[in-house]
Amino acid sequence: MLTYVLRRLLTAVPVLLGVTVINFIIMRMAPGNPVDMLVSPKLPAAAAEARRLALGLNEPAYVQYGLWLKNLLLHGDLGYSLITYEPVTRVIFDRMGPTLLLMGTALALGLLVAVPLGVLSATRQYSKLDYLASTGSFLGLSVPGFFLGLGLIYLFAIQLQWLPSGGMTELGGSGGFVDRLRHLILPALVLAAAVAGRCIRYVRSSMLEILGHDYLRTARAKGVRETLVVGRHAMRNALIPIVTVIGLEMSVLLGGAVVVEQVFAWPGIGQLTLSSIMSRDYSTLMGLNLVAAVSVIAVNLATDFIYAAVDPRVRTSYEGEGAA
């Protein structure tokens, strides 16, 4: 197992390196730069040059990349934001919490809806419920997040005035749990609708697959109650693959968060990404993309490790290969 884990971890290194290189190239191809952003075009050339010098933007690109990589590897330092001069690691860390909270809640909510619905519609295949669930899941897949967001704001924030239209806390308010929860509901709902849409059909087909298996038929034939068959045997096995879904959701949700955070003014990674793009804050963007890539890879590795732990054959295929 250890060899397997090590091997997999090692293969992640060149991928991450590749991510940073591509990142860097893309950034430098961009028209406009943070100096243009900060200064008025009236600024004398000498002043713009001074600023460029101060930001280290006058070095050749590969030197800048080398420096960036060195600081990252030696000090875990992602540099400073070119606009605010805040350490990038701190900026990202501050924004990570809200985004994780949003994604975690959405994932939990989505699964909470998707799992029972998926299981039920599998056990009652072709029933009305099944039909409804799958139509609902298609709807969840097809409604653009920003549209659903606007709709929810219209309904709950403007018409009914039950919930705030955006932000994460009430300014000068208690800032407590209830306050945050009220702000969280709408954006989490938007993301959760998509999660549920993706997962219902998945759980359903996973469940169907297993319900058709011989051992369950045997169990049924032996007179085991249907609820027991479903509850104890089928569901457990059908739900294991959910781990993979969580892994996949990670990258999809991160993307979705950009839009949802924008609509709801949620102070997370997505909002930071958009504003960094707009202000050409290279160093923050580099950091953001790196962190995003690391989280996606980490979650994927984690799901694989979980499976390796469960199924020895996954890792033996690796070990055998190593021995050969």
Next chain:
Amino acid sequence: MNLFRRYFSVGRGRGPAMPGTAGPVLSGAGRGQSGPAKPEPGPGGLEAAASGPLGPYRDASRLPGAGPGQEGPGSAGPAAEIGAVPGRMFLQRFQRHKLGVAGAIALGVMALAALLAPLIAPYDPNAVTDSFGEGPSLRHWLGTDPIGRDMLSRLIYAARVSLAAGLGAMAIAAAIGTLLGLIAGYAGGWIDNVIMRVTDIFMAFPYLMLILVVASLVGPGLTNIILILGLLGWPAVARLVRGNVLAIKQADYVTAAVALGLSRTRILLRHILPNTVAPILIYATSGVAGAILDEAALSFLGLGVQPPDASWGNMLASAQSLTVLTSQPWLWVPPGVAIIVTVLAVNFVGDALRDALDPRNRH
């Protein structure tokens, strides 16, 4: 224990049973070296691809059963069968899927409207009339936008944008992905290794974030959006195809072709490619839906189709003022509904395709 064992062995490469075997993101290299080492009975290829709802995930190959070939491919049986689903049977099966048929009709209407836009649209979509921001009336069925342009005409013209973005992007992604997947799967060795590693890199980026960055860099616009979505959308296809190729390679008829000394290109194009078309097609429909949504999101964020051209996304972007939201619903409801209907229709068609092409559906 034996129940568990059984579940896994059946699940291998089949259906949504055992995700771990489906080829985790970073597995490309290692797997590529080991190759399709363990021929194990069990269906692979399309059937697996067809059974899970691959659509919403880019990295579809990670999903259970999506890419059996990546691990230990099963027999190529079902994959070979796909090609064998005859046209008439396909149609019959497709027709059984009522929502799929409805979706196809809706899409047909949409496509027709897009094609005939200049004939159908009551106004020039960009012409500024003197009635600014007026509600629906006989003169303007869906009202006018804040600068006096006819909403219905814009809605119709915007269909062109969405359909072009969806189809164009997916076509590019499918072309690149198929080519690279074919090469990787068939060549194996270091070529496979390199291609899959590049795929990994692309997949490690959160999709929409990467698109946003690139869109802001190369500048917005429909052509660029199509190119970006297409050029960034291929990795999932590549993995899917590679997995299928690995599976099909084991098939008797391919082994026979190799034994007969047919050229590699010929084997690839004549024998392997046709047998991976179905899973690509199924994946592509959900890809089209995804690309339409992505284009709308980009336009909504101001990085998409450029004014004065209308896109459903940028029409919705104007709905961000309280007044529009509360008292001018004609500005935001129609484009929103149009996106939902289109994407729903594409997804329904995809679902119907899946059912129709799945050889297990014999009933």
Next chain:
Amino acid sequence: MKRIGKGALALVLSASLALVSACSNANAPANEPSAEAPAAGGAKSVTVGVTYAPSNINPLAPVGLVSTYVASLLFPPLVDLDSDLQYKPMLADSIETSDNKTFTIKLNEKAAWTDGKPVTADDVIFTLGLMTNPKVASNLAYLFAIIEGLDDAGFLPEGQSAISGVKKVDERTLTVTVKAPTTLSIFQDTIGKNLLTLPQSALADIAPEELAKSDFMQKPDVTSGPFKLAEYNRDQFVRLEANDAYFKGAPKLDSLNFKVLQGNAVTAQLQSGEIDMNIPSAGVIPVGDYEKVKGLQGIRTVEAAPLATQFMYINEAVVPDAKQRQAISYAMNRQQIVDKLLHGAGEVVDSYFTSYSPYRDESVQPAAYDPEKAKSLLAESGWDSAKTLRLYVLSGDATLEQAANIVAENLRAAGVQTKIQMMDLATLIDNLVKMDYDLGILTVSLTPINPLPDIAYFLKEGNPSGYKNAEAEKLLDAIAAETDEAKIKQSYSDLQKIIAQDVPMPAIYATKALGAVSERVSGAEPKDFGMFINVYEWDVK
């Protein structure tokens, strides 16, 4: 089998639980808005809605409007411009000159830092030194270039340790000598307004190049303004607390907050009472919401002066003939934009001077909408109507985008084909400066007091249009050297006549931003200039 199955499920569950709980943990310390935040009842607090984030509060290099507002509340400028276009004393009790060459600055006797030390002439001189230090690389330094001893970019030449034009007189007095005679209003408009004095005692040990990254600049804790920084979350809000030792008097409010919002949220939050007021041009209410805001209960609205002006940049390499540029100006239906798109909340303007500017010559009227004239001018100049021009438009402002659509339609009707491309500010400026564009629409706010630096930039050598007119340059030089207001006014008037003929970069319209304030707040007036001069007198009912 059971064991493994259960184990896997437990793993999944605990993993997702860990994820969820980790979020709330990670989140708690970072963004918990102050447990010690004043409870809603009792404490007096006003919240101002802004639509731009205060990206930093570094007074040496503020990023954007709101950064400047916040920085000025912590570190008052020497003088501040009020809405009547008069400079009011802030940190400086007075700025005087007898020869337009040497300016004597007297600081407020009561001015003190929050750590108890007095604000002295040394602090001002120290700040001037930072501002003009190339290592600090301030984007405001060029405004200080008029001071004797600095180079043209406003930096202290290498090898020198002090600015020769700056002298300390006593603890609270200093003199600044300029290179060439300058009016008091220009001195106030450059140095008086833009020098936000920093505490020498807190910053002396920080290397200039590290200043921007320093803890102090991230969260200044020694300040002198009416409010102190309590909490700063750059994309969400700034919370300020009263500085009872403020030299003009202790603020009546306990706290003043800035809340960063999206445009559409300003209206909604005014309605819900989440914000009490906005800053017209920095807390922009979408034009479409004006009527709604004006109708809100308990909200008083104020129409701000026309300030932000939308200009059409024209690249003369592409549109070389003045007739063609005149045609472009005639083709634009400015009145329709103002009446129907802005619902009257703006004004038609075609040059650098809105009705707010003291230098506007009323005899030079903006070009009227005349598509026929535009067509004939184009025909005369031999314009190729098959040619498509790239029209770059600043993104992020929905109203501007809509206006650009109207303009593009107007131009098409007159026979000039365009292709719109929306661009963020960085890209747009990059293209303008490199002259890699055909037409460009961009918002520019000229300072009403001293528009010369802006206008000189637009008309002199190196301007982004490629425009050249010797007579205009002569007028500009004359204005720069003149200290007599009447003569300056005459020269600006002459300049407007030249511009009307040459049309180097016609303006399209100027917006009158809408200010709104809750009736709960007394003493406060939403306005772009001087809104916070009397902030210490604000109160809530």
